Amino acid sequence: MSIVVARQLCKDYVAGDIVVKAVREVSFTIEPASFVSFVGPSGSGKTTLLNMIGCLDPPSSGSLEVAGKDVTGLNSNKSAIFRGENIGFIFQDFNLIPVLTVFENIEYPLIMVQNWPVQKRKKQVEKMLEAVGMTDQGHKYPNQISGGQKQRVAVARALVTNAKLVLADEPTANLDRKTASRIIDLMKAMRDEFSTTFIFSTHDQRVVKNAEIIFRLEDGELQTESNGQGGDS
Amino acid sequence: MNNIIKMAARNLRRYKRRTLLTSILITLGVVAVLLFISVSGSFKALMIGQITDSMMGHLQIHKKGYLASMDSLPLNRNLQEKQIAKIRGLLDGNDAVEAYSMRLKLGAMFSNFNETTNIRLIAVNPKQEILAAPMLQDRFLQGEKEGLLAKGEILIPELIAKGMKVKLGDSIVLVATNKDGSVNGQSFVVRGILEGISGPGGRDGYIHLEDAKSLLRIEGKEISEIAIRLKDMGDLEEVFATLKTTLSSFKNKKDKPVFEVHTWEKLSPFSKIAGMIDLMTLFIKVMLVAIVLVSIMNVMVMSVYERINEIGTIAAIGTKPGKIMALFLAEGLLLGVFGTMIGVVLSLIGIMIMNVSGISFDFGRQKGLMLAPTIAATDVVMVAAIVIAIAVLGSLQPAWKAAKMDPITALRHV
Numbered sequence: 102m103s104i105v106v107a108r109q110l111c112k113d114y115v116a117g118d119i120v121v122k123a124v125r126e127v128s129f130t131i132e133p134a135s136f137v138s139f140v141g142p143s144g145s146g147k148t149t150l151l152n153m154i155g156c157l158d159p160p161s162s163g164s165l166e167v168a169g170k171d172v173t174g175l176n177s178n179k180s181a182i183f184r185g186e187n188i189g190f191i192f193q194d195f196n197l198i199p200v201l202t203v204f205e206n207i208e209y210p211l212i213m214v215q216n217w218p219v220q221k222r223k224k225q226v227e228k229m230l231e232a233v234g235m236t237d238q239g240h241k242y243p244n245q246i247s248g249g250q251k252q253r254v255a256v257a258r259a260l261v262t263n264a265k266l267v268l269a270d271e272p273t274a275n276l277d278r279k280t281a282s283r284i285i286d287l288m289k290a291m292r293d294e295f296s297t298t299f300i301f302s303t304h305d306q307r308v309v310k311n312a313e314i315i316f317r318l319e320d321g322e323l324q325t326e327s328n329g330q331g332g333d334s
Numbered sequence: 335m336n337n338i339i340k341m342a343a344r345n346l347r348r349y350k351r352r353t354l355l356t357s358i359l360i361t362l363g364v365v366a367v368l369l370f371i372s373v374s375g376s377f378k379a380l381m382i383g384q385i386t387d388s389m390m391g392h393l394q395i396h397k398k399g400y401l402a403s404m405d406s407l408p409l410n411r412n413l414q415e416k417q418i419a420k421i422r423g424l425l426d427g428n429d430a431v432e433a434y435s436m437r438l439k440l441g442a443m444f445s446n447f448n449e450t451t452n453i454r455l456i457a458v459n460p461k462q463e464i465l466a467a468p469m470l471q472d473r474f475l476q477g478e479k480e481g482l483l484a485k486g487e488i489l490i491p492e493l494i495a496k497g498m499k500v501k502l503g504d505s506i507v508l509v510a511t512n513k514d515g516s517v518n519g520q521s522f523v524v525r526g527i528l529e530g531i532s533g534p535g536g537r538d539g540y541i542h543l544e545d546a547k548s549l550l551r552i553e554g555k556e557i558s559e560i561a562i563r564l565k566d567m568g569d570l571e572e573v574f575a576t577l578k579t580t581l582s583s584f585k586n587k588k589d590k591p592v593f594e595v596h597t598w599e600k601l602s603p604f605s606k607i608a609g610m611i612d613l614m615t616l617f618i619k620v621m622l623v624a625i626v627l628v629s630i631m632n633v634m635v636m637s638v639y640e641r642i643n644e645i646g647t648i649a650a651i652g653t654k655p656g657k658i659m660a661l662f663l664a665e666g667l668l669l670g671v672f673g674t675m676i677g678v679v680l681s682l683i684g685i686m687i688m689n690v691s692g693i694s695f696d697f698g699r700q701k702g703l704m705l706a707p708t709i710a711a712t713d714v715v716m717v718a719a720i721v722i723a724i725a726v727l728g729s730l731q732p733a734w735k736a737a738k739m740d741p742i743t744a745l746r747h748v
């Protein structure tokens with residue numbers, strides 16, 4: 102079963118008289134445990150598309166199935182629950198919660214989103230800390246660690262609930278080149294370890310080459326994919 | 335739940351200064367209200383105690399229409415033997431009644447053999463009067479207060495003692511006109527001089543009920559009023575209501591009620607002052623509510639605004655809107671609880687200090703009255719509950735706004 106199935110997906114933004122067609126009739130399928138990148142110039146619709154897959158933004162038309170569920174008509178509470186159960190997020194600006202330690206940031210979804218018992222929770226967080234190589238940094242606060250480390254913590258937070266799908270909108274845009282490729286390597290390693298599907302967007306060509314499946318967006322439309330696997334139209 | 339509180343506490347600690355300032359504001363408000371309630375309450379209790387315990391009693395029963403013509407101390411509106419018996423039966427059977435005193439009130443001419451003046455007198459049975467108005471004895475400026483009064487003795491108010499230049503032990507003569515218009519005189523020895531108090535009857539003299547009867551040539555029982563003291567003043571309204579209904583069921587031949595009953599509030603002008611104190615207390619409470627509401631709302635609106643990005647993040651990763659709302663409500667709640675707790679502690683300390691150092695004041699001709707401020711636990715709990723509830727209420731709108739935020743818009747916010 103495919104993890105994401107999009108058919109004729111459209112997103113229009115209406116601002117006054119002007120209609121911006123941010124995503125136009127895009128169709129694709131993504132299989133579980135794949136490592137996918139959406140690439141394209143600025144304004145091509147990457148963020149818009151990822152937001153739709155992440156159930157943060159409803160499509161204007163077309164159909165969209167994520168993890169086997171039609172997600173086009175969810176209300177805010179239902180979509181919050183769906184995201185909490187199925188999707189992990191990694192943000193361009195890391196978006197860690199400043200009042201929580203590294204450990205607590207990773208623990209957050211297990212407490213506030215899912216409802217894990219304490220012991221199980223601690224073990225899971227330890228496991229994630231180790232997986233992203235931050236075992237000895239758990240007690241630090243976000244403002245005490247580097248950008249690359251923050252993004253590692255964010256990766257751990259996205260994976261801690263055993264999400265089936267992790268979405269990352271420009272996860273490396275705020276990192277230098279070396280750190281960026283380390284983060285992409287980490288994400289790939291996580292995919293290997295946990296069989297999680299990773300979908301990330303980027304316009305950085307050096308990052309793109311690490312992806313296994315690449316979808317090119319141009320002006321809201323999907324170009325024929327380059328790596329030859331996974332997509333259909 | 336626990337985790338929400340923990341997270342809220344963390345967020346409050348993030349803005350230490352702002353949290354502190356808001357708490358201080360709430361604390362100050364709580365302290366002001368509690369101290370005001372305590373001091374005004376004790377002032378009120380003291381004054382009411384002065385009035386009721388030294389003179390008036392908590393309730394008074396008269397023959398219908400007596401109060402309206404009280405100024406002339408009418409002897410033709412007295413209660414007669416049968417009526418007295420009925421009331422006695424009623425009062426003796428009432429557990430809330432501690433004591434009552436039967437009084438005959440009369441006007442007389444007071445003569446020191448040189449000069450004459452008018453005097454208003456309350457004739458009492460000393461044993462009853464001591465029980466019904468225990469603080470009457472405290473009004474003795476001179477003289478032996480033990481036992482209050484014996485036959486042939488008179489207690490005179492300070493003003494008449496001064497004006498007529500009468501001293502303890504002096505003989506004086508009272509001349510009174512009875513119901514039928516015949517005049518009679520009788521001599522008395524000055525047993526004590528009483529301090530005057532504010533309110534009706536506060537400047538009356540006292541004689542023994544038996545002396546009054548012989549002076550007025552009254553055969554059998556006859557009294558003008560019954561002053562009632564309750565075990566607990568808190569029962570006043572209840573006892574008053576039952577007495578009123580029972581007494582109004584006694585009708586005369588013309589089917590009019592025979593008795594009237596009044597509370598001290600109806601009889602004393604001080605009840606107006608007491609009412610004003612209550613109004614001021616209410617006003618101050620409203621101020622407190624306003625302070626708490628505005629300061630909490632202000633802080634919470636700021637908190638939400640500053641954390642839009644964070645709200646977007648937690649919403650995106652699946653925190654339900656209800657939980658986001660709870661997070662912010664918990665912050666308001668904690669602020670309220672924190673401010674209130676400090677406020678309550680400071681107030682209690684303040685009240686303790688006032689009690690230890692002793693606050694005295696003068697009221698009218700009474701000097702050196704000592705205030706003993708106390709505060710009822712129910713008052714503390716009520717003020718605390720109001721403040722905390724208002725703190726939550728003040729966070730409601732900001733919290734709602736945070737919960738309704740669209741994650742994408744929030745995430746894009748810089």
Ligand SMILES: Nc1ncnc2c1ncn2[C@@H]1O[C@H](COP(=O)(O)OP(=O)(O)OP(=O)(O)O)[C@@H](O)[C@H]1O
Pocket residue numbers: 114115116121122123141142143144145146147148149150304
């Ligand atoms: N909320 C919005 N209202 C109106 N137009 C929008 C909105 N969000 C995006 N757009 C428009 O939709 C188009 C696609 O935007 P999107 O953010 O998806 O591009 P992107 O590929 O992520 O670009 P970038 O690489 O700069 O992040 C753009 O033309 C953008 O101006």
Ligand SMILES: [Mg+2]
Pocket residue numbers: 147148149270271
């Ligand atoms: Mg973008």
